[in-house]
Amino acid sequence: MKHRGVLIIVGFVFAIAWLLVIVGPGLTVGHNFNENNNWSRYEKNKKVIIGLDDTFVPMGFRNKQGQIVGYDIDLAKAVFKQYGITPVFQPIDWSMKETELRNGTIDMIWNGYSMTPARKKIVAFSAPYLANGQVLVTLKKNHINSFTDMRGKVLGVQSSSSGQSALDEHPKVLKNLIANKQPVIYDTFMNAINDLKAGRIQGVLIDRVYAGYYVANEPNPNMYHVVAGDFPGDQFAVGMRKSDTTLQTKVNQAFAKMQQDGQLAQITRKWFGTNPTTK
Incomplete structure (x- = not known):
């Protein structure tokens, strides 16, 4: 794998x-x-x-x-x-x-x-x-190619994850751009990914190792787009x-x-x- x-x-x-x-x-x-x-x-x-x-x-x-x-x-x-x-x-x-x-x-x-x-x-x-590091996972059809493209859009993140910490500690990187300046909080990454697929959110902030493995092992990996930003590693x-x-x-x-x-x-x-x- x-x-x-x-x-x-x-x-x-x-x-x-x-x-x-x-x-x-x-x-x-x-x-x-x-x-x-x-x-x-x-x-x-x-x-x-x-x-x-x-x-x-x-x-x-x-x-x-x-x-x-x-x-x-x-x-x-x-x-x-x-x-x-x-x-x-x-x-x-x-x-x-x-x-x-x-x-x-x-x-x-x-x-x-x-x-x-x-x-x-x-x-x-x-x-x-x-x-490791934090990356943004989106669907290609959403046409999100940078963090700035998330302006006004809905972001998902796992509760108490490194992604949530990074979001709160460096609000100018992404948090201040998203809808209501607050993400939707999920208990697991998979629930966030499922909402991404369903169109309820437009991006998930997630660990790079999770994103890379998950996307590579999806039946249709080409439907996803992984965006790196300016969060510290x-x-x-x-x-x-x-x-x-x-x-x-x-x-x-x-x-x-x-x-x-x-x-x-x-x-x-x-x-x-x-x-x-x-x-």
């Missing part, structure tokens, strides 16, 4: 840098968690619970058989195989992801989760592993409680090993048909 955009694997220099950090006691968050007993618990129970939106192709989604599959699924399995731990993938309301993490319902957020300044205040991140990383410093270190160590032995490149080729490059 191939992705037609340019995808960049990033941040493994940062992964090595993370490993140089001395692991100390973490602050408890929500339930009585701390970095020592959490990692011991993961090892003892041989499982870790990962929260995801199971409609986010190609990162984590359900195939025709109802199984949860995707790039992040393969990546998480490969990481925890090194430690004899099985990742359990728990579908969640994406708008509640940080709350689920804080309450202990899940142990990690791993589903095309972008690093942002706001999220860094409440979540610990792994080293980044994939570069972002990076995907794994989110976890700030107290889970041992877990953070273990994930980064696994990433570094997978970069060296070629496992990361193999998983990337499987889902995107491209070789990873590092920047």
Whole structure:
């Protein structure tokens, strides 16, 4: 399965840098968690619970058989195989992801989760592993070839997504152009895409990796047009409680090993048909 955009694997220099950090006691968050007993618990129970939106192709989604599959699924399995731990993938309301993490319902957020300044205040991140960005998906018949062509038109965006954050943080790029200067909010990207097809909205602001994979695998990809704009790029990383410093270190160590032995490149080729490059 191939992705037609340019995808960049990033941040493994940062992964090595993370490993140089001395692991100390973490602050408890929500339930009585701390970095020592959490990692011991993961090892003892041989499982870790990962929260995801199971409609986010190609990162984590359900195939025709109802199984949860995707790039992040393969990546998480490969990481925890090194430690004899099985990742359990728990579908969640994406708008509640940080709350689920804080309450202990899940142990990690791993589903095309972008690093942002706001999220860094409440979540610990792994080293980044994939570069991303926000793009506008439209139908060719709408004749939208730039963000300015969305002036007065209706935009859709997923609730609590990176797209919604980018829209709010950089209103001059797109938000101030659209109808009522407010987007229509959807619980999933697929619902937004369905409304796009039905003509109820004229564009969807969406992650580039989702847009590229979705359009490339549609029965009629030529009906769509993907427009890049001036939003800053972002990076995907794994989110976890700030107290889970041992877990953070273990994930980064696994990433570094997978970069060296070629496992990361193999998983990337499987889902995107491209070789990873590092920047």
